[in-house]
Amino acid sequence: xxxxxxMLVTLRDxxxxxxxxxxxxxxxxxYMRRLAPGIFAYLPLLFRVLQxxxxxxxxxxxxxxxxxxxxxxxxxxxxxxxSGRWDGYTxxxxxxxxxxxxxxxxxxxxxxxxxxxxELAADLLRSYRQLPVCLYQIQTKFRDEIRPRFGLMRGRExxxxxxxxxxxxxxxxxxxxxxxxxxxxxxxxxxxLRAVAVEADSGAIGGSASQEFMVTAEAGEDLILASPDxxxxxxxxxxxxxxxxxxxxxxxxxxxxxxxxxxxxxELCAAHGFHPxxxxxxxxxxxxxxxxxxxxxxxxLRGDQQLNDxxxxxxxxxxxxxxxxxxxxxPLGAEHLAGDGLAVPFGYLGPHLEDPPLGGAERLPMLRxxxxxxxxxxxxxxxxxxxxxxxxGARWGELCPLPQVVDLRAxxxxxxxxxxxxxxxxxxxxxxxxxxxxxxxxxxxxxxxRFTNEAGSEEPLWMGCYGIGVSRLAQAxxxxxxxxxGIRWPVAIAPYTVIIVIASSQDPVQxxxxxxxxxxxxxxxxxxxxxxRPERAGVKFKDADLIGIPWRLVVGRAAAEGRxxxxxxxxxxxKQELTVEAALDALLGLQGExx
RNA sequence: CGGGGCGUGGCGCAGCUUGGUAGCGCGGGUGCUUUGGGAGCACUAGGUCGCAGGUUCGAAUCCUGUCGCCCCGACCA
Numbered sequence: 001x002x003x004x005x006x007m008l009v010t011l012r013d014x015x016x017x018x019x020x021x022x023x024x025x026x027x028x029x030x031y032m033r034r035l036a037p038g039i040f041a042y043l044p045l046l047f048r049v050l051q052x053x054x055x056x057x058x059x060x061x062x063x064x065x066x067x068x069x070x071x072x073x074x075x076x077x078x079x080x081x082x083s084g085r086w087d088g089y090t091x092x093x094x095x096x097x098x099x100x101x102x103x104x105x106x107x108x109x110x111x112x113x114x115x116x117x118x119e120l121a122a123d124l125l126r127s128y129r130q131l132p133v134c135l136y137q138i139q140t141k142f143r144d145e146i147r148p149r150f151g152l153m154r155g156r157e158x159x160x161x162x163x164x165x166x167x168x169x170x171x172x173x174x175x176x177x178x179x180x181x182x183x184x185x186x187x188x189x190x191x192x193l194r195a196v197a198v199e200a201d202s203g204a205i206g207g208s209a210s211q212e213f214m215v216t217a218e219a220g221e222d223l224i225l226a227s228p229d230x231x232x233x234x235x236x237x238x239x240x241x242x243x244x245x246x247x248x249x250x251x252x253x254x255x256x257x258x259x260x261x262x263x264x265x266x267e268l269c270a271a272h273g274f275h276p277x278x279x280x281x282x283x284x285x286x287x288x289x290x291x292x293x294x295x296x297x298x299x300x301l302r303g304d305q306q307l308n309d310x311x312x313x314x315x316x317x318x319x320x321x322x323x324x325x326x327x328x329x330x331p332l333g334a335e336h337l338a339g340d341g342l343a344v345p346f347g348y349l350g351p352h353l354e355d356p357p358l359g360g361a362e363r364l365p366m367l368r369x370x371x372x373x374x375x376x377x378x379x380x381x382x383x384x385x386x387x388x389x390x391x392x393g394a395r396w397g398e399l400c401p402l403p404q405v406v407d408l409r410a411x412x413x414x415x416x417x418x419x420x421x422x423x424x425x426x427x428x429x430x431x432x433x434x435x436x437x438x439x440x441x442x443x444x445x446x447x448x449x450r451f452t453n454e455a456g457s458e459e460p461l462w463m464g465c466y467g468i469g470v471s472r473l474a475q476a477x478x479x480x481x482x483x484x485x486g487i488r489w490p491v492a493i494a495p496y497t498v499i500i501v502i503a504s505s506q507d508p509v510q511x512x513x514x515x516x517x518x519x520x521x522x523x524x525x526x527x528x529x530x531x532x533r534p535e536r537a538g539v540k541f542k543d544a545d546l547i548g549i550p551w552r553l554v555v556g557r558a559a560a561e562g563r564x565x566x567x568x569x570x571x572x573x574x575k576q577e578l579t580v581e582a583a584l585d586a587l588l589g590l591q592g593e594x595x
Numbered sequence: 596c597g598g599g600g601c602g603u604g605g606c607g608c609a610g611c612u613u614g615g616u617a618g619c620g621c622g623g624g625u626g627c628u629u630u631g632g633g634a635g636c637a638c639u640a641g642g643u644c645g646c647a648g649g650u651u652c653g654a655a656u657c658c659u660g661u662c663g664c665c666c667c668g669a670c671c672a
Contacts, residue, residue: 012621012633013607017665037664095670112672146596146670153672160672203671212672221671309669328669432672469672503631538632545632556631565631 001496003531003543007044010543020219022478023151025487029547038148038156042471045547048495048527049474050159054138056190056492057161057468060183064176066134066163071116073140077106079115083446087290088325095143097156109142114443114465117164121461122449128168131451131461132176136163138470150219152475153431159471167462168453170440177209177438180466184213184434187468192490193477195433198224199234201310202437209438213468214430215476224430225411227423237310240407241415241425243373246277246302251379251393260388263347265303268381268390279303280374280382280394282349284356286332287316287367291324296332296366300351301409302373303381308410312369315406319367332356348383350391352400368403375405431476432469439463478548481570487548488570491590498587499529499549503537503556513564514555517584524588545569551590553583 011028018024026032031046042050058068077098080086089096089111097109110116117135125133141160148156163180167173181197188195193215200212212235214224225241226233234240262268265276283299297316301307309329317326332344344356351374355366374380379393396402413427443449444460453459474493481488491497498521502514514530521528529549531540537556544552550570558564558577566583567575578586 009605009622010633011606016601016607019666141672143671147666147668149666154670155672158672162672330669435672467672472672501631506630536630536632536634538630538634540633541631542633554631 001529003499003529003540004533006529008543008547010546018151020150020153020479021482022219022475023153025478025482025546026151026475029487031547032151034151038145038154040152040155040157045495046474049477049489049493050470052493052495053191053470053473054161056187057138057470060187060190061136061161061163063186064134064179064183066136066165069135069137070139071110071113071120071137073110073142075108075110075116077108079119079447080108083115083118083443084325085115088327091290091325091327095145097142097144111141111143112467113137113162114164114439114463115447118443118447118449118461118463121164121166121444121463122447125166125449125451125461128451128453131166131168132172134163134165134176136161136466150221150475152471153219153221155471158469161468161470163466165464165466166444166449167464168451170462173438173440173462173464177436177464180436180464181211184436184466184468188213188215188433188473191473191477191493193433193473193480196224196226196233196428196430198226198430199232199238200435201235201237201314203310208440211436212430212432213434213436215433215473215480216428216430217476217479218429219479220429220431222430222432224428225413225415225425226428227417227420228426229420229423231419231423232417232425234411236411236427237308239411239425240418241411242418242421243302243305243409243415244277246373246377247275249274249278249377249379249381249393254379254391254393254395254398256384257381257390257392258388259348259390262388262390269303274381276304277302278377278381280351280377280380281305282351282353282383283307284332284344284346284349284353285312285329287320287323287329288327289320289323289325290327292320292322292364295320295323295364296356297329298349298351298353298366298368298403299408300368300370300374300403302371302377305371305373306410306412307408311406311408311410315369315408316367319369319404320364323364345383345385345387348385348387348389350383350385350394350399351396351403353385369406369408370403371408372405373409375402431472431479433473433476434466434468436466437464439465482548485542486546489548489550491550491570494527494548494550494570496527496529496549497590498526498551498553499531499544499547500553500555501531501537501540501544503540503554505532505534507559510555510559513559513562513580517553517555517564517580520584521587526587526590551587553587 009030014024015027032040090098096111138161145156165176195213195215198212200210202210223236225239262271281301281303285297287295381392382394384391415425417423441460449461450458478487500514502510518530552567554565562580564583565577
């Protein structure tokens with residue numbers, strides 16, 4: 001392609017709308033334009049990158065026998081009601097764009113395709129003889145993100161590869177999951193990305209085992225906790241660890257202690273010399289559901305620990321099976337309390353708090369949970385449920401029964417690891433580019449996708465699902481591969497492999513040689529750009545650096561002597577002046593090289 | 596939604612405090628010069644100052660309302 005015909009518009013200044021480097025570079029280098037928040041036009045250069053990524057994805061999907069399909073984006077609400085996800089995905093902070101058609105039917109714009117594909121499977125897959133099957137598509141997804149951000153990192157419309165597998169038994173699901181794990185590792189490696197696999201929360205998708213693939217980058221939205229020995233890595237949402245040992249509290253019997261204006265653990269400890277591990281942190285929250293009335297939740301943690309919201313939401317969901325989708329959990333404030341419920345002594349809560357008078361007719365008893373860090377305390381300091389008063393030396397069983405024990409604490413960098421307490425968790429930031437799940441039978445049961453097994457009886461299909469954010473991956477690659485001058489695409493996903501720069505388009509010798517090389521490279525099947533614009537050399541060099549084509553072939557003054565300059569932008573071999581033949585050989589040799 | 600900020604030629608910004616009818620850099624066009632790291636000079640085109648109302652002889656500037664966008668938190672590929 002000739003750059004003069006490429007519709008290339010590069011920007012000299014950073015656009016005001018962009019915050020992180022990769023976003024700025026993609027805009028500056030003419031790869032994309034924003035149409036509305038979280039909605040982007042992929043310009044020709046970026047489209048080529050997406051095509052290259054897609055080609056790699058297709059090859060690796062083929063290697064695990066996945067079949068490419070294209071599923072509807074406009075999806076009937078009824079289907080989502082049957083899986084139980086309509087409310088959670090549309091009400092509250094739900095992320096599904098939805099609409100009413102002229103017949104008054106509700107439809108959603110697909111944020112993911114479990115429902116559609118399961119419906120299809122229910123229709124087509126009837127016998128164990130047809131299994132396993134894996135379908136995938138590369139398609140635009142729609143999500144009404146609470147806050148679109150960072151360009152392609154969190155768009156409201158983005159390209160995703162999503163795959164779904166169906167199995168006759170769990171062992172088969174595990175095998176496919178493992179094969180996908182391998183395919184994913186190959187995909188990211190072939191795209192030239194440094195990616196790590198981490199244990200993950202399965203979130204709104206559901207299911208049991210799940211693993212995320214993170215491109216490590218400072219701009220990443222996720223916090224990864226990993227052990228230095230490489231045996232353990234997890235998203236902080238999911239990570240487990242050993243808390244620091246608690247200091248035992250010397251106390252015979254529980255006594256009360258006046259603690260005026262000491263509402264925080266810090267104030268309490270500072271005033272009386274307690275260690276935070278001797279105290280109990282009691283949090284009062286309220287969970288809102290799609291079906292049931294709001295329910296109060298009382299959480300006990302050891303005073304030095306932090307609550308992990310994701311773990312809490314998961315626990316509340318499993319412990320409230322009849323309540324419908326969990327919409328949100330927020331700290332309980334006076335506004336949630338009925339009538340004179342202002343009596344709740346915030347800042348002085350103890351685990352023996354009576355059920356607060358929530359608004360709403362039919363109310364469930366308060367859900368009482370304790371993290372194991374709290375449950376394992378012998379004697380502790382906690383709020384007395386009266387203003388300006390704490391209890392010292394309270395014990396589970398004496399003060400109140402031990403609540404249900406669940407893992408609720410947030411693991412922190414520096415915590416000891418479960419698999420080896422001498423290992424301590426280290427933090428890194430990551431961009432989630434892939435996520436694989438063992439869904440189990442969640443969707444097949446809900447949508448009655450059954451097959452006949454070998455014994456002749458019907459049972460729900462076992463399912464897995466596997467996503468890659470294709471457009472996000474493109475930007476993650478830029479985040480990981482750039483320098484002060486611009487993008488440095490990994491060769492495998494660069495929009496073009498070579499850019500020939502004619503230093504002076506007025507020199508017929510240079511133009512002639514450049515045209516000849518251009519023709520030869522194209523003939524050899526190498527994706528080549530020819531910068532034939534009547535610009536000064538400096539402009540063309542700057543643009544070439546900015547758009548990040550891996551190899552730059554400069555046809556300049558030395559053209560008359562049959563010499564050209566070859567610049568390695570994505571590797572580190574720098575620049576070298578070569579004869580035309582040597583340069584051509586070097587570039588043609590790239591074809592044979594693996595990624 | 597809560598908190599913070601910003602809306603002025605295509606892009607990046609100044610002007611607003613102290614009202615007097617819009618400016619700078621980049622980009623676009625034409626010409627001459629220049630020609631290996633975002634050239635110089637000259638000329639030129641291009642703006643309802645987000646929108647609506649108000650105050651005023653007069654509003655980009657002051658007031659009210661409204662819309663949009665960006666950043667920090669809850670979401671995820």
